[in-house]
Amino acid sequence: MEAKNIAVLVGSLRAASFNRRVANEMIELAPAGLKLEIVEIGDLPLYNEDLEQDPPAAWKCFRDILRTKDGVLFITPEYNRSVPGLLKNAIDVGSRPYGQSVWNEKPGGVISVTPGGLGAFGANHHLRQSMVFLNVLMMQQPEAYLSNISAYFDAATGTANDKLKEVLRRFLDAFALWVQRHHS
Amino acid sequence: MEAKNIAVLVGSLRAASFNRRVANEMIELAPAGLKLEIVEIGDLPLYNEDLEQDPPAAWKCFRDILRTKDGVLFITPEYNRSVPGLLKNAIDVGSRPYGQSVWNEKPGGVISVTPGGLGAFGANHHLRQSMVFLNVLMMQQPEAYLSNISAYFDAATGTANDKLKEVLRRFLDAFALWVQRHHS
Amino acid sequence: MEAKNIAVLVGSLRAASFNRRVANEMIELAPAGLKLEIVEIGDLPLYNEDLEQDPPAAWKCFRDILRTKDGVLFITPEYNRSVPGLLKNAIDVGSRPYGQSVWNEKPGGVISVTPGGLGAFGANHHLRQSMVFLNVLMMQQPEAYLSNISAYFDAATGTANDKLKEVLRRFLDAFALWVQRHHS
Amino acid sequence: MEAKNIAVLVGSLRAASFNRRVANEMIELAPAGLKLEIVEIGDLPLYNEDLEQDPPAAWKCFRDILRTKDGVLFITPEYNRSVPGLLKNAIDVGSRPYGQSVWNEKPGGVISVTPGGLGAFGANHHLRQSMVFLNVLMMQQPEAYLSNISAYFDAATGTANDKLKEVLRRFLDAFALWVQRHHS
Numbered sequence: 029m030e031a032k033n034i035a036v037l038v039g040s041l042r043a044a045s046f047n048r049r050v051a052n053e054m055i056e057l058a059p060a061g062l063k064l065e066i067v068e069i070g071d072l073p074l075y076n077e078d079l080e081q082d083p084p085a086a087w088k089c090f091r092d093i094l095r096t097k098d099g100v101l102f103i104t105p106e107y108n109r110s111v112p113g114l115l116k117n118a119i120d121v122g123s124r125p126y127g128q129s130v131w132n133e134k135p136g137g138v139i140s141v142t143p144g145g146l147g148a149f150g151a152n153h154h155l156r157q158s159m160v161f162l163n164v165l166m167m168q169q170p171e172a173y174l175s176n177i178s179a180y181f182d183a184a185t186g187t188a189n190d191k192l193k194e195v196l197r198r199f200l201d202a203f204a205l206w207v208q209r210h211h212s
Numbered sequence: 213m214e215a216k217n218i219a220v221l222v223g224s225l226r227a228a229s230f231n232r233r234v235a236n237e238m239i240e241l242a243p244a245g246l247k248l249e250i251v252e253i254g255d256l257p258l259y260n261e262d263l264e265q266d267p268p269a270a271w272k273c274f275r276d277i278l279r280t281k282d283g284v285l286f287i288t289p290e291y292n293r294s295v296p297g298l299l300k301n302a303i304d305v306g307s308r309p310y311g312q313s314v315w316n317e318k319p320g321g322v323i324s325v326t327p328g329g330l331g332a333f334g335a336n337h338h339l340r341q342s343m344v345f346l347n348v349l350m351m352q353q354p355e356a357y358l359s360n361i362s363a364y365f366d367a368a369t370g371t372a373n374d375k376l377k378e379v380l381r382r383f384l385d386a387f388a389l390w391v392q393r394h395h396s
Numbered sequence: 397m398e399a400k401n402i403a404v405l406v407g408s409l410r411a412a413s414f415n416r417r418v419a420n421e422m423i424e425l426a427p428a429g430l431k432l433e434i435v436e437i438g439d440l441p442l443y444n445e446d447l448e449q450d451p452p453a454a455w456k457c458f459r460d461i462l463r464t465k466d467g468v469l470f471i472t473p474e475y476n477r478s479v480p481g482l483l484k485n486a487i488d489v490g491s492r493p494y495g496q497s498v499w500n501e502k503p504g505g506v507i508s509v510t511p512g513g514l515g516a517f518g519a520n521h522h523l524r525q526s527m528v529f530l531n532v533l534m535m536q537q538p539e540a541y542l543s544n545i546s547a548y549f550d551a552a553t554g555t556a557n558d559k560l561k562e563v564l565r566r567f568l569d570a571f572a573l574w575v576q577r578h579h580s
Numbered sequence: 581m582e583a584k585n586i587a588v589l590v591g592s593l594r595a596a597s598f599n600r601r602v603a604n605e606m607i608e609l610a611p612a613g614l615k616l617e618i619v620e621i622g623d624l625p626l627y628n629e630d631l632e633q634d635p636p637a638a639w640k641c642f643r644d645i646l647r648t649k650d651g652v653l654f655i656t657p658e659y660n661r662s663v664p665g666l667l668k669n670a671i672d673v674g675s676r677p678y679g680q681s682v683w684n685e686k687p688g689g690v691i692s693v694t695p696g697g698l699g700a701f702g703a704n705h706h707l708r709q710s711m712v713f714l715n716v717l718m719m720q721q722p723e724a725y726l727s728n729i730s731a732y733f734d735a736a737t738g739t740a741n742d743k744l745k746e747v748l749r750r751f752l753d754a755f756a757l758w759v760q761r762h763h764s
């Protein structure tokens with residue numbers, strides 16, 4: 029069976045973002061059945077329905093790429109107890125125009141990442157609420173709340189430690205089965 | 213007593229946005245104790261902590277205006293069962309850099325607006341969750357969920373009808389007392 | 397293929413409960429692939445871990461019945477913008493003791509019901525948040541928010557009207573496919 | 581000024597409950613302006629509107645006590661990513677019958693407690709959503725998420741350590757000011 033193509037959306041734009049580093053680890057660790065690719069969201073103009081008559085190129089490009097994907101993974105920090113505006117904007121852009129959402133029926137998953145202690149729980153579950161409406165078929169378990177994320181990377185080299193790799197591998201194995209279930 | 217200055221943030225960029233029309237009605241209906249002004253959020257670059265070393269002019273301007281305000285009102289549509297990325301981005305921009313949030317201790321309120329039937333409930337309460345962290349002192353009652361919003365405006369003239377004015381007036385009267393309580 | 401057995405949990409104890417009437421309609425309308433049965437929750441003692449050494453008979457009975465089911469449907473009103481304590485208690489009882497949850501991997505769905513105008517949205521999504529942890533595989537679409545529920549029943553005879561039947565039939569057809577997907 | 585009377589509701593019935601131990605610590609640590617008392621909720625029959633014609637004695641007693649209080653503190657564990665059914669039932673009982681809620685306009689606060697690592701975030705914020713409807717004036721900051729709660733108590737003696745006392749004292753000092761603001 030051919031590998032399924034999974035879009036990875038990263039909810040932080042910082043160059044040294046832990047979220048992006050987690051995403052990169054996942055790309056390397058992905059099992060045979062999954063091919064992960066980060067789809068950039070930092071250049072998407074803020075959603076404005078008036079622009080749909082002649083949509084910004086960045087919107088069109090984003091939507092076109094997403095349409096080719098078999099599933100989606102969100103790697104998100106928490107901003108103010110919720111999803112970053114950046115990531116929510118990408119979700120909004122992908123959902124429109126009415127009737128042409130790129131999200132519909134895709135299997136999905138979320139990993140929330142924080143230097144703090146509460147697992148970015150608020151972002152994780154607010155994102156899930158949007159996915160109900162968008163009919164993204166979210167994997168429930170294992171949930172993935174990565175607290176104290178800096179401890180998972182070597183301070184000098186930036187290398188992910190074995191514990192993080194194990195957590196991500198377990199998540200990806202479950203996600204591969206989840207994707208498979210919805211594409212068979 | 214001098215009127216309190218209230219920032220109004222509108223969560224939609226459509227030129228003909230119902231949210232903006234509700235905001236404009238509120239500006240006209242504001243009681244003596246409140247002076248409302250829309251603060252624009254459509255030009256705020258997506259939040260990226262790396263930019264804080266030399267923040268975009270639009271961020272600085274937004275933060276400076278918000279700092280002069282005595283309270284904040286959010287008029288928001290619901291995008292995909294949550295706050296629009298646009299509005300969440302403005303909330304995020306105002307919350308940073310760390311220790312310099314513009315939101316802290318401001319009294320606040322939210323009105324959610326939708327052409328649909330569910331009052332944009334998801335946006336209303338997700339926004340409230342962010343306000344807990346930001347220490348915006350949210351008015352609890354009256355809640356304001358404006359469903360079927362197009363029915364409140366005359367289709368030909370665009371004028372708000374008396375029922376909408378009554379709802380907004382009642383909300384504003386309660387909000388004026390709420391703001392007063394937190395500034396005495 | 398044999399029909400799948402679905403537990404129906406009703407979040408209201410009123411004898412004339414609209415939620416129960418919706419549940420009864422669904423039992424009648426269920427397609428060939430589904431067999432629905434209400435599992436009563438009104439006699440479950442409030443959850444207290446200390447009682448697990450000698451669990452109340454009502455807990456044991458509830459857990460035993462749930463274990464025989466292939467899926468679960470929640471029909472819930474909204475109490476104070478969330479799930480009724482009654483229904484949440486049943487969810488809690490079914491989730492314990494640790495490692496013996498009756499919910500794990502069951503496909504699930506939720507219909508929220510209200511005489512008001514906001515579709516019991518708050519109950520619907522708070523319940524979904526619990527289901528993430530419990531690994532109940534929730535159907536995302538169609539969402540089902542039944543506002544103004546009294547209008548769907550004939551005031552004199554109490555009979556459900558055709559519009560309600562159509563909504564429930566559509567929901568059940570989608571749910572039958574959803575259950576099938578997770579049991580194949 | 582006379583001390584304000586604060587009801588403390590504890591969301592766990594276990595005899596050795598950490599939540600109850602936190603509540604007891606708070607009673608001892610309360611500043612001069614606050615007098616805390618636990619109001620028991622374990623004997624409240626599950627809410628059923630049909631019983632309002634002749635309400636259970638436990639409901640009446642609970643409602644009568646709450647009416648004498650000047651504010652309310654919730655100490656809650658998280659059950660299945662939300663408020664325990666036990667505590668939600670107490671909230672529901674206090675909210676009825678229609679028009680006679682015991683909660684209206686009371687200042688309130690919440691501390692969420694867990695042996696795990698995510699601060700019982702889900703319970704904390706689901707409870708806050710109910711408080712919007714009930715017009716309980718919730719303190720926003722400091723938020724209080726007590727993760728890894730067992731580490732705050734001496735394993736042998738059960739005594740709270742200084743770090744916990746400091747956290748609770750800081751919370752109570754802020755709460756005393758918050759209560760005062762809403763009663764002046």
